[in-house]
Amino acid sequence: MLGIGIDFGTSNSSVAFFDGEALRYVDLEPDDEPREVMPTALYLDRSFASTVGSPAIARYVHDNAGRTVQLTREEVGEIEITVAGTDKTAGLGDGGAITQEVRVHALTDADMPGRLFRSIKRWLGHHGVERVRVFDRRYRIVALATPVLTRLREAADSVGSSNARAAHVGRSVRYEGKTADASAIALDRMTEACRYAGLPDATLYPEPIAAALSFLHERPAPDGQTVMAFDFGGGTLDLSLVRARGERFRLLASHGTPLGGDTIDRLIYRGQIFPELGEGALVRRPFGAELRTIPFPFDNYAERLLNWTLAYELNRPELLEPIVQGVREGGETGGRLARLYELIQGNHAYSVFRAIESAKVELSDAQETSVYLPELDLTVPLSRREFESLLEPVLAEIDGCVEQVLQNAGLVAEQVDVVVRTGGSSRIPAVIRLLESAFPERVVEHDPFRSIAAGLAIASYHGYRPPPDRPD
Ligand SMILES: Nc1ncnc2c1ncn2[C@@H]1O[C@H](COP(=O)(O)OP(=O)(O)OP(=O)(O)O)[C@@H](O)[C@H]1O
Ligand SMILES: [Mg+2]
Numbered sequence: 001m002l003g004i005g006i007d008f009g010t011s012n013s014s015v016a017f018f019d020g021e022a023l024r025y026v027d028l029e030p031d032d033e034p035r036e037v038m039p040t041a042l043y044l045d046r047s048f049a050s051t052v053g054s055p056a057i058a059r060y061v062h063d064n065a066g067r068t069v070q071l072t073r074e075e076v077g078e079i080e081i082t083v084a085g086t087d088k089t090a091g092l093g094d095g096g097a098i099t100q101e102v103r104v105h106a107l108t109d110a111d112m113p114g115r116l117f118r119s120i121k122r123w124l125g126h127h128g129v130e131r132v133r134v135f136d137r138r139y140r141i142v143a144l145a146t147p148v149l150t151r152l153r154e155a156a157d158s159v160g161s162s163n164a165r166a167a168h169v170g171r172s173v174r175y176e177g178k179t180a181d182a183s184a185i186a187l188d189r190m191t192e193a194c195r196y197a198g199l200p201d202a203t204l205y206p207e208p209i210a211a212a213l214s215f216l217h218e219r220p221a222p223d224g225q226t227v228m229a230f231d232f233g234g235g236t237l238d239l240s241l242v243r244a245r246g247e248r249f250r251l252l253a254s255h256g257t258p259l260g261g262d263t264i265d266r267l268i269y270r271g272q273i274f275p276e277l278g279e280g281a282l283v284r285r286p287f288g289a290e291l292r293t294i295p296f297p298f299d300n301y302a303e304r305l306l307n308w309t310l311a312y313e314l315n316r317p318e319l320l321e322p323i324v325q326g327v328r329e330g331g332e333t334g335g336r337l338a339r340l341y342e343l344i345q346g347n348h349a350y351s352v353f354r355a356i357e358s359a360k361v362e363l364s365d366a367q368e369t370s371v372y373l374p375e376l377d378l379t380v381p382l383s384r385r386e387f388e389s390l391l392e393p394v395l396a397e398i399d400g401c402v403e404q405v406l407q408n409a410g411l412v413a414e415q416v417d418v419v420v421r422t423g424g425s426s427r428i429p430a431v432i433r434l435l436e437s438a439f440p441e442r443v444v445e446h447d448p449f450r451s452i453a454a455g456l457a458i459a460s461y462h463g464y465r466p467p468p469d470r471p472d
Contacts, residue, residue, distance in 0.1 A: 002159075003461025004167035005210065006152050006199070007453040008190075010121045010235030010260060011424065013040045013148065015156050016453035018461045023217070023454050026155045029053055037449045040121070042147055044134055045114040050147040060116035060350070066375065067347050071315045072110050109312050116350065117309065119262055120144050122235045125177030125186035142193045149197035157198075166201040168460035169194060170452050172236040173206055173256025183469065203459075205466045206254055207231055208240035210455025215420040215446045216244055217458055225417045226252070228405070228439075231452065232431060233423040235260040237398060239405040241416070251467050253408035257401050261357070261425045264394060266306050268356045271390045272380050273371060274298065277305075277340040281333040283326045296326055296337065301344075311349030320344070339376045348375045363387050364427045388430045395434055402438060419443045422451045 003018040014037045015026040028038035035054075043056035051059055115134050123129050123141050131138040149169075156164035175186035187204060194202040211229035221227060221244035231238045237259045241252040279298040284291045300319060304310050314320075323344075326337035343349065355371050362369040363384050371380040406412060419439045425431065426448060435443045447454065 001461070002163075003457045003459070004156050004164055005453045005456025005458070005460055006149070006156065006164075006167045006169045006202075007207070007210075007450075007456060008121065008145070008149060008152065008170060009040055009233055009452070010119050010262065011040060011233065012037045012449055013152055014038065014450050014453040015152050016450065016457040017156075017159060018217075018454070018457035020461060023214075023457060024159075025450055025453065026159060028152070028155050029055075031055070038151075040118065040148055042117045042120065042144060043114050044117070044139075046112075046135060048134070048137070052148050052151040056116060057118075060114060063113040064116075064347055065351055067111070067113075068345055069109050069312050069315045069347050070111065071312070109315070112312065115309070117144050119235060120148065121172075122176045122258070122262065124189045125175030125182030127177060127179045127182070127185055142189050142196070145189070145193040146196045149193050149199065153198045165199060166203070166460070167199055168205045168210075168456040168464075169199065169202045170207040170210060170456055171204040171466075172258075173208065173238045173240075173254045174236070174258065176235065176258035187469075203466060205456055205459050205464070206238070206240065207233075207452045207456075208238040208254060208256070209242065209251060209467075210453075210459060211238075211420055211422045211446065211451045212240055212242045212249065212455065213458045213464075214451040214455035215418075215422075215444075216242075216249065217454070218446070220244075221418070226411070226415055228416045228419045230402075230419055230421050230426060230435065231423045232398075232421075232425040232428075233260050234262055234425070237401055237425075239401060241405055241409045241411065252411070253405050254467075255401055255405035255408055257397065259394065259397055259401075260423075261360070264360060264391065264425065264428075265353060265356050267390045267394070268360060268371070268382070268387070269306060269352070270302075272382055272386070273352065273356065274302065274305075276336060276378055276380055277301075277343065278323070278326065278333070278336040281326065281336055283322075283329060283333060283337075285325075296333070297322065301340065305343075305349060305352075308349035308353055311344065312347065314344045339378055342376055346375060348373075351375055360387070360428075361424075364429060384429070391428070391430055395430060398431065398434060399438075402435075413438050417442060420446045420451075422446050422448050424448055 005016045007014045017024045025036035027034045029035040038053040041056040043051040043059050131140050153164045175183045190204055208229040208231045211231045212227050225244045227242050229240045236256055238256040240254040242249040278296050281296040282293050283296045284293055304314050323337050323341045327334045355373050359369045359371045359382050367384045369382055371382055416439055419435055419442055421443055
């Protein structure tokens with residue numbers, strides 16, 4: 001009998017097996033370099049054929065980056081609208097309804113070869129985001145998660161004697177979303193996506209408990225030892241406190257928040273890159289006969305730049321025109337706005353995020369680096385000190401979450417014997433320092449990218465059930 005764990009992460013995914021003694025990981029990208037961790041990425045081409053993992057990113061970058069975007073007005077359908085006839089004098093009868101056919105147009109990027117989706121997990125809990133438009137279809141969020149989960153299930157099936165149908169699949173403690181029922185919505189959608197992906201008997205199991213189990217397997221703890229799992233990933237921070245009892249454990253408390261590497265990348269974007277793209281620039285505009293100096297309306301662009309999947313929508317004449325006017329003014333302002341123009345027209349929105357993420361990762365080892373954007377002829381130096389000042393609100397939120405999980409368990413920091421640091425974002429030096437100052441000499445790093453899949457496989461092997469969901 002094999003236990004199977006599937007970690008469907010915001011940024012990365014992995015699959016592990018446990019046979020009661022040893023853990024094994026599945027090679028998820030056999031065509032590429034063999035890799036046990038796969039980027040959670042989905043590319044849909046115009047025929048809706050899907051590509052998953054590193055090849056999805058490679059195809060997107062190859063087919064799309066640097067391609068000049070041309071938005072055209074395209075008829076997307078006809079709708080019937082019913083107009084209540086209230087004005088009897090206008091001859092609309094007795095106030096009954098009339099129906100009209102209206103042609104609906106949208107601005108579309110007709111030459112777009114395909115769409116890339118990343119961080120799909122972050123959308124699962126958003127009540128208002130039921131579907132996204134992909135070319136001429138409206139795709140359910142569930143349908144974007146399914147191909148990735150299918151790929152992970154197929155990888156699990158490729159290992160003989162496994163029964164992937166009943167795998168343990170990871171879940172965040174609390175999913176991102178604006179409403180109080182975000183996690184409930186996300187869990188419903190995950191359950192549905194698992195069903196379509198050939199995982200009808202999957203158990204959705206909390207990721208930080210899995211992290212603790214993986215650690216306890218590697219380093220069996222003395223009875224009664226209290227372990228805190230600190231899993232800081234791409235989309236969420238997830239914490240669990242468990243008490244070890246021989247081979248088993250007792251859950252004391254969990255707490256989670258939608259804070260992760262994606263949030264940090266956006267902070268760098270806002271703080272360091274936005275000013276280089278024209279935020280805060282002053283431009284001259286005619287008001288009657290006089291020219292007035294006003295701030296460039298950067299707010300009209302900011303959200304779509306941060307949400308790079310939608311950045312192509314910025315290619316509208318009414319949004320490009322003010323940039324072109326600013327470029328014509330020349331000088332420093334003109335140079336900054338020329339970069340914004342190139343970013344939008346050249347479809348470089350995703351490349352900017354990739355450059356920011358690599359600079360962030362480098363700063364976990366180096367004191368100085370740069371966000372290198374050759375597409376925009378731009379290199380922005382970034383020191384660890386600057387990065388840490390941008391991180392202050394994140395560190396404060398982490399501190400609050402650690403306090404909260406301790407409070408949920410009725411413990412103080414001194415009663416925690418070991419803090420298990422896992423997830424890519426837990427490698428950030430300022431985060432390590434924060435933990436080490438709260439739990440001196442008790443913080444250990446544990447397999448940042450595979451621990452969740454490993455712990456899920458262990459939970460699956462033992463048939464552990466998830467604790468009841470409890471709002472905190
Ligand atoms: N050395 C590093 N320093 C800082 N951040 C890093 C480092 N390595 C990876 N990251 C960040 O860690 C995140 C990915 O971590 P991980 O794979 O644990 O997340 P995930 O499991 O996909 O997400 P989640 O668990 O939130 O669903 C990304 O935001 C990435 O930029
Ligand atoms: Mg994770």
